[in-house]
Structure formats: C-alpha cells, structure tokens
Amino acid sequence: MFWDVNKLKEKEQKILDTSLKLFVERGFHGTSTAEIAKTAGVATGTLFHYFKTKEELIDRLYIYTKESILEEVQGDYDEEKPFKENVKSLWLKFVCLGIENPYKFNFIMTFHCSPYITSFTKGRIEEKFVELLEVYKKGFKENEIKEMYDELLMDCFWGNILNTIMHFEKYPERMNQQNIDLTFELFWDGISK
Amino acid sequence: MFWDVNKLKEKEQKILDTSLKLFVERGFHGTSTAEIAKTAGVATGTLFHYFKTKEELIDRLYIYTKESILEEVQGDYDEEKPFKENVKSLWLKFVCLGIENPYKFNFIMTFHCSPYITSFTKGRIEEKFVELLEVYKKGFKENEIKEMYDELLMDCFWGNILNTIMHFEKYPERMNQQNIDLTFELFWDGISK
DNA sequence: TACCCGACCGACTAATCAGTCTATATCGAT
DNA sequence: ATCGATATAGACTGATTAGTCGGTCGGGTA
Numbered sequence: 001m002f003w004d005v006n007k008l009k010e011k012e013q014k015i016l017d018t019s020l021k022l023f024v025e026r027g028f029h030g031t032s033t034a035e036i037a038k039t040a041g042v043a044t045g046t047l048f049h050y051f052k053t054k055e056e057l058i059d060r061l062y063i064y065t066k067e068s069i070l071e072e073v074q075g076d077y078d079e080e081k082p083f084k085e086n087v088k089s090l091w092l093k094f095v096c097l098g099i100e101n102p103y104k105f106n107f108i109m110t111f112h113c114s115p116y117i118t119s120f121t122k123g124r125i126e127e128k129f130v131e132l133l134e135v136y137k138k139g140f141k142e143n144e145i146k147e148m149y150d151e152l153l154m155d156c157f158w159g160n161i162l163n164t165i166m167h168f169e170k171y172p173e174r175m176n177q178q179n180i181d182l183t184f185e186l187f188w189d190g191i192s193k
Numbered sequence: 194m195f196w197d198v199n200k201l202k203e204k205e206q207k208i209l210d211t212s213l214k215l216f217v218e219r220g221f222h223g224t225s226t227a228e229i230a231k232t233a234g235v236a237t238g239t240l241f242h243y244f245k246t247k248e249e250l251i252d253r254l255y256i257y258t259k260e261s262i263l264e265e266v267q268g269d270y271d272e273e274k275p276f277k278e279n280v281k282s283l284w285l286k287f288v289c290l291g292i293e294n295p296y297k298f299n300f301i302m303t304f305h306c307s308p309y310i311t312s313f314t315k316g317r318i319e320e321k322f323v324e325l326l327e328v329y330k331k332g333f334k335e336n337e338i339k340e341m342y343d344e345l346l347m348d349c350f351w352g353n354i355l356n357t358i359m360h361f362e363k364y365p366e367r368m369n370q371q372n373i374d375l376t377f378e379l380f381w382d383g384i385s386k
Numbered sequence: 387t388a389c390c391c392g393a394c395c396g397a398c399t400a401a402t403c404a405g406t407c408t409a410t411a412t413c414g415a416t
Numbered sequence: 417a418t419c420g421a422t423a424t425a426g427a428c429t430g431a432t433t434a435g436t437c438g439g440t441c442g443g444g445t446a
Contacts, residue, residue: 030220159359409425
C-alpha cells in the first residue's frame, strides 16, 4: 500500500538525517555506525541493509544533501527583471538556505574535498550546479562586469555566499536586511567595472 | 651541545610535520597514532612521550601551525606607503604563504571549528592575529571604505584570502601576476565606497 | 494455505584503536 | 666513573570499530 512504501523508507531517511548531524558534529571517522544506528533508532543490521558500507552511506548522503539544495533553487531566472536583481535573488536564496540549514551547508563545506566521496559522485552533482548557473553566465558577459574567466567568477560567487553564511552563523545578532544587502554589495561592487 | 638540543627535538618535530600531513589527508579520527609514529619513523612510545594524548598532539599542532604563519607576517606596516598598498602587501603575503604551504592552511581551515582544539588554545592564538591587524583597523576607518562593523570587514578580508588560495590551488595554471592583482581588486573594490 | 522475500533485529567477530608498561640507551653534570 | 633524567623502543591491553550472520516478522502472491 502507498503509505507502507513511505514507511519502509522512513528508517533509511532517519539514518541519513542522523548521519548528517553526527558527521558534521564529530566527523566521519569520529562517528561510529553503532552510534548512528542507535541515534536513528534502528539496528546496525538495518543500517547495513540500506547502505552496504559506511563509505556508501556518506557518498549517498552527499548526493541527497546537494540535491535537496538544488531542488529549492530551480528555475528562478526572470528575463523581465534587471540582471543584478536576478543575481541577487539567486544569491539571497542560497544564503537563506544556508542559514536555515546550517548542517547541510556545513556538511558540504567539510566533505566536498574529502576522499570519502567518490569523484564520480562529486562530478555527477557538480554538473547540475553548472547547468543551473549557465543562464546567468550569459548575463555576466553582457553586463558591466570586470573581465575575468568563468571559474574565477564562479568561485567568487560561491566564496562570497559561503563566507556570508558563515559570518551570520558566527554573529547571528548582526543578521538583518541592511547587513545582508551590504554583503551582497561587497560582492557586486567587487566584480563590477 | 647546541646541535644535540636540535637533535633531541628532531623526532618531536617529525611527529608534528607528519601529523599535519596525515590529519589533513585523512582527518583526526581517520589517522591512527600508530600510523603517525610509523610514518614519522618513531615508536608509539616516543609519540606519547612528547604528547600525552592524541588531543594534546592536535592542540599543539594547531598552535605550532598558526604561530609559524604569524611569524612570517610580522611588522610589515609602512606608514610611508599609501594605505591600499599596505593592505595589499599583507593580503599578498598571506596568499603566497597559503599557496606555498597548502597543508598548513588546509589544516587550519579544517580544524579551527573542530572540538579537538580547546577553546583556550583557539583564543590564545586568535588574540595574536587581532593584534597584528590592529594597526590596519585604524587605516580602514580613515579611508574611503564602506561603513561596516569590524567583524564583517575582517571576515571579508580573511574570506577573500582563503577563497583566493583555494582558487589557485584548484587552477594553478591560472596563477599569474595579473590574476592575483585582479583577485585583490575584487576585494578592494568591494569594500570601497 | 503455503511459501517467499525484503525489512528489521542485535549478538557476534576479527581487526584496529589510543594509550601503558617495562626495558634499554644516551645524555649532561658531578 | 657514576648517576639521575630524559629519549626511545615495541610488545602489550582493554575498549571500540566496521561489518556479518542467522534469525523473526509480516505482507503479497499463487
């Protein structure tokens, strides 16, 4: 039956959610599978039923986390609006998402360089992010932006977003409309001619 | 004798160097003390002779790493030169240091948020960095900089440095005078009024 | 009814871990 | 030459680890 399909996946889901939290708080090797299972309220046998190895667990957690972020930032581009507003809108969406989901972003920041995630997995999900930004790349070329190669522009964009999220995580009392606008201007005025 | 004093500390030094490399590559819990000892070419007994616990090892490694960076960036401020040049000179020193010592910077990035380093240690070394930047803070206030609070300015400065290091680590073929100058302008034009 | 398959469990195992212990070696000082 | 202190070694230990195994349970199918 339909609700049983969901119920079946409930434990798998719980294992993923628990792993996200524990991996961020204590690291990959610092979190035992026994601890994940216990915290998630399942047996170790169940954990290894869904995930063949601990490596497969973190690998699939990486995909799951990145895809859930990607889903929330889809098809946002509005040709009617000025380019800067489009960029700011995307930037703001990522920043808000990061502040609302500190564990997800922390996990990605910590593990995107790690050897546990296979490069196949990294590449597969990276492609989707490049796709998302494709429509903006054209805009950057047509506007009053400093001359630079795509990779630098992308790293500046991402770097600024991650930096902003970490900053407001550190100083939550500073987070208000004015300061958020300011941090975007820091990025925009930097890349503007 | 003089060279014997150095020789005595040789193994301690080797343990620190080896730990830096292994902790970055495989994480804290992912690196066993036996592995560190073996790679460093000492016995486990020797490792625990110099470092009471694994926690003390990473704690002292953190101090050692940050202090070695700090030492190389001291007393650089030149009242004669324009402010922007002073800032760029400091910025450049950090960026070059980061590119020359990827393990050191990677270690700090990975572990400055980690629970293994005691907050006492973190605080003690953080003070010295704040001291270093004190002389620049005054300069920022007196120049044509956007109005913002110190913590945001500092996070932008550091964020840009770390971002730049990571970018050129990823695309070493892009690293040349022109692109390094450009990345600094990205920061400077961002914070400028 | 019978039986089959995937979900789920937790006791179990072989390997590995951080840290200890005891023994020897080498130092500088007297 | 002798001595206390420190440096070094590596076998050893109790605890913990990732992963296994043999089993129960319950819904779907024939």
